[in-house]
Amino acid sequence: MYKITLNSVVRKILYGLIFWVCAISVSAQKGGGGQLTGSFQANANFFIRDSLIGAANTPQYDRQKYGAEAWLNLNYQNWGFDFGLRYDLFNNSNLLNPTDSYTAQGIGAWYIRKQIDKLGLQVGYIYDQIGSGIIFRAFEERPLLIDNALVGGRLTYDLSENWQVKAFTGQQKQQFDRYDSILKGLNIEGFLLLGDSTSRWSIAPGLGIVNRTLDDASMNSLVATLNTYTERDTFTPKYNTYAFSLYNTLSAGPITWYAEAAYKTKDNLNDPFGRFERDSTVVIGDKYFLAPGSVLYSSLSYAASGLGISIEAKRTENFSFRIRPQAQLNRGLVGFLPPMTRVNTYRLTSRYNAATQELGEWAWQLDARYTTPDRNWSFYLNRSHIDDLQGGKLYREWYSEVIYKHKKLWTLTAGLQFQTYNQERYEVKPGVPLLQTKTPYLDFLYKFTRRKSIRLELQAMLVGDDAAVNSRQDYGNWLFGLVELSLAPRWVFAVSDMYNLAPGRNSPELDGKKKGLHYPRLDVYYTLRANRFSLSYIKQVEGVVCTGGICRLEPAFSGLRFSVTTNF
Amino acid sequence: MKHHPFLLIVILLILIACEEIPPEIRPAKDGETPIETPVSEQKRQVLIEEFSGVRCVNCPAGSDAIQVLLDIYGPQLVPVNIHAGFFAEPYPESRYDLQTQAGYGILEYLGQPLGFPTAVINRKQFPGEDNLQLTQRSWAGRIAEELLEAPTVKIDIRKDFAVTDRLLLVNVDLYFEADIAAEDVRLSVYITENGIEDFQLTPEGKVGNYEHLHVLREVLTDVRGDRLTETIRAGTMLNRRFTIVLPEAWRAENCEIVALVHQDGDSKKVLQAHRSSVE
Numbered sequence: 001m002y003k004i005t006l007n008s009v010v011r012k013i014l015y016g017l018i019f020w021v022c023a024i025s026v027s028a029q030k031g032g033g034g035q036l037t038g039s040f041q042a043n044a045n046f047f048i049r050d051s052l053i054g055a056a057n058t059p060q061y062d063r064q065k066y067g068a069e070a071w072l073n074l075n076y077q078n079w080g081f082d083f084g085l086r087y088d089l090f091n092n093s094n095l096l097n098p099t100d101s102y103t104a105q106g107i108g109a110w111y112i113r114k115q116i117d118k119l120g121l122q123v124g125y126i127y128d129q130i131g132s133g134i135i136f137r138a139f140e141e142r143p144l145l146i147d148n149a150l151v152g153g154r155l156t157y158d159l160s161e162n163w164q165v166k167a168f169t170g171q172q173k174q175q176f177d178r179y180d181s182i183l184k185g186l187n188i189e190g191f192l193l194l195g196d197s198t199s200r201w202s203i204a205p206g207l208g209i210v211n212r213t214l215d216d217a218s219m220n221s222l223v224a225t226l227n228t229y230t231e232r233d234t235f236t237p238k239y240n241t242y243a244f245s246l247y248n249t250l251s252a253g254p255i256t257w258y259a260e261a262a263y264k265t266k267d268n269l270n271d272p273f274g275r276f277e278r279d280s281t282v283v284i285g286d287k288y289f290l291a292p293g294s295v296l297y298s299s300l301s302y303a304a305s306g307l308g309i310s311i312e313a314k315r316t317e318n319f320s321f322r323i324r325p326q327a328q329l330n331r332g333l334v335g336f337l338p339p340m341t342r343v344n345t346y347r348l349t350s351r352y353n354a355a356t357q358e359l360g361e362w363a364w365q366l367d368a369r370y371t372t373p374d375r376n377w378s379f380y381l382n383r384s385h386i387d388d389l390q391g392g393k394l395y396r397e398w399y400s401e402v403i404y405k406h407k408k409l410w411t412l413t414a415g416l417q418f419q420t421y422n423q424e425r426y427e428v429k430p431g432v433p434l435l436q437t438k439t440p441y442l443d444f445l446y447k448f449t450r451r452k453s454i455r456l457e458l459q460a461m462l463v464g465d466d467a468a469v470n471s472r473q474d475y476g477n478w479l480f481g482l483v484e485l486s487l488a489p490r491w492v493f494a495v496s497d498m499y500n501l502a503p504g505r506n507s508p509e510l511d512g513k514k515k516g517l518h519y520p521r522l523d524v525y526y527t528l529r530a531n532r533f534s535l536s537y538i539k540q541v542e543g544v545v546c547t548g549g550i551c552r553l554e555p556a557f558s559g560l561r562f563s564v565t566t567n568f
Numbered sequence: 569m570k571h572h573p574f575l576l577i578v579i580l581l582i583l584i585a586c587e588e589i590p591p592e593i594r595p596a597k598d599g600e601t602p603i604e605t606p607v608s609e610q611k612r613q614v615l616i617e618e619f620s621g622v623r624c625v626n627c628p629a630g631s632d633a634i635q636v637l638l639d640i641y642g643p644q645l646v647p648v649n650i651h652a653g654f655f656a657e658p659y660p661e662s663r664y665d666l667q668t669q670a671g672y673g674i675l676e677y678l679g680q681p682l683g684f685p686t687a688v689i690n691r692k693q694f695p696g697e698d699n700l701q702l703t704q705r706s707w708a709g710r711i712a713e714e715l716l717e718a719p720t721v722k723i724d725i726r727k728d729f730a731v732t733d734r735l736l737l738v739n740v741d742l743y744f745e746a747d748i749a750a751e752d753v754r755l756s757v758y759i760t761e762n763g764i765e766d767f768q769l770t771p772e773g774k775v776g777n778y779e780h781l782h783v784l785r786e787v788l789t790d791v792r793g794d795r796l797t798e799t800i801r802a803g804t805m806l807n808r809r810f811t812i813v814l815p816e817a818w819r820a821e822n823c824e825i826v827a828l829v830h831q832d833g834d835s836k837k838v839l840q841a842h843r844s845s846v847e
Contacts, residue, residue, distance in 0.1 A: 057654075058680065096698065099654070100680035179696060217696070221709020223591050228636050228708050236590045270705060273771075276632070284771045285629020285685075286704045324696075326705040329683065331698075428625050431773045 034078030039567045041142070042070035045094070046560040052508060053517060054542040055558035059101040060094055067092040067101065071108065071142070082113035084124070088176075095145040096175070098555050106176050109149055120156035125149040125173065128166075130187045130208035133336035134262045134295050135243035135321065138172075146330050149173040150183060163190035172323045172332065179323045179332060180215030204249040210321075212334060214239045214268070218324035222268055225288060233276065235290040241267040243321055243335065254304045262335075264293040268325040269318055271359060288325060293318035297338065306371045313364040314340050317389060320358035340365045341384040342399060344417070347480050347498060348439050348459040352421045354386055354395035361394070362387050378403040380415075388425075393434065396420040413443035423474065435473050436464035451489070457482035457496070469505050475541070476504030476514075492525040498541065517541075531566045602642040607724040607743065614714045615646045615828050615841035616707065618687040618782075619675060621655025622662060625769045630685025630704050631781060637708060644715060646826055646841040648760055649782040650674055655684060659774070662767045664817070671784050673791035678836070690714050691836040700836070720746040721829050723842035729820060736820075736846060738788065738810040740827045748800040748839070750831045754793025757810055758826040759786045759846075761818050785823070788812055792832060814846070821847050 045067045047060040060067050070089040075082065088108030096102040111124030127149055129137040138150045152170015159165055169184040189206030193199055214222075219239060226234045247260035267290070274287020294317050301310035316337060323332035337356045340363035344350035363386040371378045382399040401415035421435040441459040448454070459480040463473045482496035498521075500507055503514035522537040542556030605611070618634060620627040634647050651666035652675040658665045678688050681701035688700045689710045702710060726739040740757060760782045768778030788810040798806060814820055823846040830838040 059676070062676075097680060097682045100682075100699065102698075174696065175698075177696070217709075219591055220712070221706060223593060223709075224712035225705070225708035226593050226595070227712075228596055228633070228640060231595045234593055234595045236593055238590075239588050272626075278632075278636075283629055283632045285626060285632065288705075326703070326709070328703050328705065428771075430625055430769070430771050 034076055036074065036076045037568065038072065038074040039565070040070070040072050041565045042068065042563065044068045044562045045557075046562075048559040050539065050556070050558040052510065052515075053519070053539060053558060054508070054556040055539075058094065058099050058555060060092060061558075064092045064101060067094055069093045069095055069142075080114060080116075082111070084109070084111045084113075086110070086125075094555075095143075104176055108147070108176070109173075118158040120158075121153070123153045125151055126154050126168065126170065128154065128168070129336070130185065130210065131206055131245050131247040131260050131262075132258070132297065132338055134260060134297065134319070134338075135208055135245040135264070135335050136183075136185055136210045137333075137336035139336070141330075144330055146333070147173055147175075148333055151178050152183075159188075159190075162192065163188070172334070174332075180217060181323045182213045182215070183210065183323070183334065184213075185210040200251070200253045202251045204251075206245075206247050208243075208245040208247075210243045210334065212241050212243075212321070212323065214241075214324060218326060222288065222325055229276075229288075230278075233287070235288075237268045237288075237290065238266050241265055241321075255300070255302050257298070257300045259298040260295070262295040262297075262319070264319060264321060266290050266292050267318075267321070269293075269320050269359070270325055270328075291318040293320070295319045295337065306373060308367075308369045310367045311364065312338075312340060312367075314338065314361070315363075315389075316356075316358065316361040318359055340386060341395065341397060342367065342382045344399070346441055346443075346457070346459055347482075347496070348461040348478055349399070349415075349417045349441065351461065351478075352419055352423075352435065352437065354384070354421070355426055357386075357388065357394070357425075360389040362389060363395075376405050392422075392425075393420065394422045394425055409447055411443075411445040413445075414441070416440045431468065433464070433466060433468075433473065438462045451487065453486045453488075455482075455484040455486070457484075460501075463504060466505055471514075472502055472504035474504050475500055475507050476516075477502040490527055492523070494521075494523040494525075496521045500541075530568065531564065534561075534563050536561045596636070596640050601639055602644055604643050607722050607741070610719060610722040610840075610842070611644055612715050612717050612719045613644050613646055613723075613841050614641075614690055614711050615648070615826075615838045616687050616689050616711065617648045617650055617674065617678070617691075618685065619650050619653055619681060619701070621651055621653055621684070622658055622666065622766065622768050624655035624684045625771060627655070627685050628768060628770050628778065630687070633685075633704055633707060634687075635781070637711060641711070641715070643843070645711065646828070646843045647782040648758060648784050648826055649780065650784045653681070653684075655769075659767050661776075664764060664766050666764070666766070666780060666783050668784060668786065670787035670791050674784075674787075677792055690838040690841075691830055692838070693835070718745075719840045720744065720748060721840045723827050723829065723840055725825050725827055725842060725844035727825060727844065727846060729814075729846050731820070734814045734816070734820065736812050736814055736825075738812075738825055740808045740810070742796075742804075742806040742808075742829060744800050744802060744804040744806075746802050750833075750835070752832040753796045753800060753839070754830055754832050755789060755796060755808055756791075756793040756828050756830065757788040757808075758784055758828075759788065759812065759814075759818075760824045760826055760843075761785050762822040762824070763819065764822075782824070785818060786812060793828075793830060795832070796829075821845075823847075 047065055049056050049061040055061055068091045072087045074085045086109040089105040090102050092101045092103055109125035111122055113122040127138050138148050140147045150170040151173050154168040156164055156166045166187040171178040171182060187208040191204045194201035222237050243264040245260060245262040250257040269289055269291055271287050271289055273284055276283045297314045299310060299312040321335040323334055339356050341354050366383045369380045380401040384397040386395040388394055398418040403413045405411045417439040419437040423429050423432050423435045439461045444456045446454050461478040463477060466473045478498060479501045480498045484494040486492045498519040500516040503516045507514045519539045519541050524535045526533045537560055538557055540557040618630060638645050650671040652671040656667045679699045679701060685704045686701045687707055689702060691700055693700055694710055722743045724741040728737040762781050764780040764783055765777050766780060768775050824843050826843045828838050828841040830836060
């Protein structure tokens with residue numbers, strides 16, 4: 001009852017705030033001295049059923065036919081205050097759950113911020129992080145509908161010109177509601193120049209502490225589950241978990257070294273591959289356990305004229321930091337563990353991705369780029385290496401790329417990627433061998449004029465054999481081609497096709513035979529000053545993505561997609 | 569500046585020093601399972617509709633968790649295993665197709681899950697959950713939560729099964745204990761079957777003799793339930809009759825009748841569920 005009353009009061013305050021912001025913005029635009037800025041983003045999907053590729057059996061394909069999302073951001077500054085308001089809209093959207101439909105709309109975020117001398121204060125929806133985000137990161141990732149804003153208050157205080165302390169408390173946002181657990185944190189960070197003002201040596205150290213207090217309902221749910229365990233498997237759960245992080249960035253001329261050590265006190269964790277032994281049988285599945293966690297992360301980079309090298313390493317042990325132990329996949333994340341693989345952008349090189357393993361991972365990555373002094377040639381090399389803590393092989397990637405630019409007239413990019421991907425672990429596909437891929441690609445850009453250009457892409461993915469079933473692994477071999485015509489500054493047209501050249505064990509079947517299907521795509525992009533529109537016809541291959549023992553269907557997509565973004 | 573790290577260390581020590589009083593854990597022990605009671609003494613009984621599939625590698629762990637809960641709650645837990653969704657397509661070597669049209673109808677009615685294992689508990693939208701579908705981590709807690717309520721209706725299932733023609737007559741008696749304000753109250757009746765041996769994907773690979781439990785075979789009412797059109801007050805007693813000829817492929821001795829009284833509309837919550845063996 002209390003919550004309902006509070007929510008209605010909050011709603012009234014918010015609507016009052018909207019009215020006020022609108023009113024003052026009109027007044028401001030008439031010369032009141034304030035500044036109103038904003039942005040708008042909207043997507044609309046038109047679903048066209050195609051059961052052969054698996055674009056079927058969701059509410060959108062079966063009956064709704066249309067889904068949309070939109071976000072309107074407004075920011076207003078005046079009298080030393082910052083005000084922000086975001087309106088979120090979801091109509092039959094498949095962003096929250098790719099196989100279901102989500103409809104809701106309302107105030108997605110708001111904030112009021114004020115700086116009073118050395119003291120800064122903010123209430124509302126707060127996006128922030130400590131260090132690299134390992135112990136705390138409140139962020140928004142719209143393509144996955146992650147919105148982990150902290151709903152609460154934050155104080156900052158400038159201890160000196162280069163030192164600041166920050167304290168915050170609140171609850172984590174959950175769509176248009178909040179999780180009941182409470183978060184609070186403290187962070188101090190600063191900057192020190194080593195030597196005189198001309199020195200090229202500096203450090204930027206920081207220390208962070210975050211505490212999560214589990215709400216009673218989540219604890220009761222956890223206790224109910226633990227009561228189903230035998231005495232051997234059960235434990236006394238914790239309401240409070242504390243995470244600490246100590247980090248520093250050392251800069252020495254062209255060298256930058258970042259190091260972070262994080263520790264988490266005992267927390268109620270879940271092992272999706274937990275073992276229950278009952279009556280001489282073993283069942284593998286979700287199992288809660290209690291353990292402290294740690295992350296050691298470091299990156300060392302060197303950047304000089306034409307040459308850039310970086311090496312990163314990370315060791316993770318039992319560092320799943322969630323708002324409640326029942327949260328899974330991308331829900332309820334308090335911290336963010338930086339991935340240790342490169343972000344691939346080409347269609348086929350980005351097909352298999354190594355999801356961060358929160359419970360145990362040992363990973364390193366090397367990245368090197370060299371550009372010749374005449375800037376005609378560039379060479380790039382990346383190596384990723386991920387094992388579990390027992391030495392089991394999870395992921396390997398070799399990625400090489402050569403770029404040649406010919407008199408600003410044309411550019412040729414050629415590359416080759418090798419991957420070893422533990423599909424059994426990442427996608428929970430028992431008994432499948434380590435997936436091996438070889439993916440060569442070419443990207444050719446030709447400029448007819450300064451504004452008119454054409455770009456061609458050709459990629460092939462060759463996978464290994466699955467001897468147990470006498471077939472190629474997963475979906476088998478792929479071929480991808482793209483032609484993109486750019487008429488700057490307004491128009492871009494692209495047409496592409498992804499073809500399952502030699503189907504594998506998981507390719508769709510038609511009349512009892514594996515079928516190599518085409519997945520074409522047409523795109524038109526139009527840009528007019530700050531407004532960008534796109535219209536696409538898409539057929540996209542489906543896939544099952546399993547993270548930590550929970551499988552999620554990323555369904556095939558068949559249909560039209562329209563999007564618009566603008567800033568004002 | 570030099571005092572600030574000192575202050576931080578003090579705060580850190582204060583935080584760590586905060587001892588908490590832990591919750592009480594009472595691990596399940598053998599021999600505590602409740603037993604079947606007469607309808608007049610019937611307690612709150614909770615429905616768990618698990619969505620599954622023979623290609624779902626994690627689903628056996630979910631089904632096992634339900635068996636553990638059944639050991640604890642006995643007749644107070646009413647399980648139904650519905651083969652529908654992305655992983656439910658049988659293998660070419662499967663002996664049975666455990667999918668049913670009704671199962672897909674229920675899945676569409678209750679909403680799609682984010683992942684598997686997944687189950688809907690009492691068709692209730694619990695606070696803090698995205699939709700009706702719950703991942704395995706939440707099942708025990710939500711069941712315990714639901715069991716705290718008193719039943720507003722008690723269900724009795726009387727049946728008569730003729731072995732010769734395999735005709736099953738089902739009488740469902742509903743004894744309402746409270747006025748029901750909801751406009752749309754419905755009755756759904758399912759037939760489920762235990763002990764079906766067939767292929768199932770497990771973490772150890774494809775297993776040919778996996779025992780499928782509580783598998784939904786048929787729905788005797790409309791998939792969304794048959795509406796109870798009478799005015800429902802405390803003391804109201806209603807009866808509904810159903811008949812079905814059990815197909816030869818179903819082993820009658822393994823079959824159960826499941827009845828549930830539930831709402832329809834914005835809230836689909838189940839007021840009470842009950843199960844009874846066919847034979």
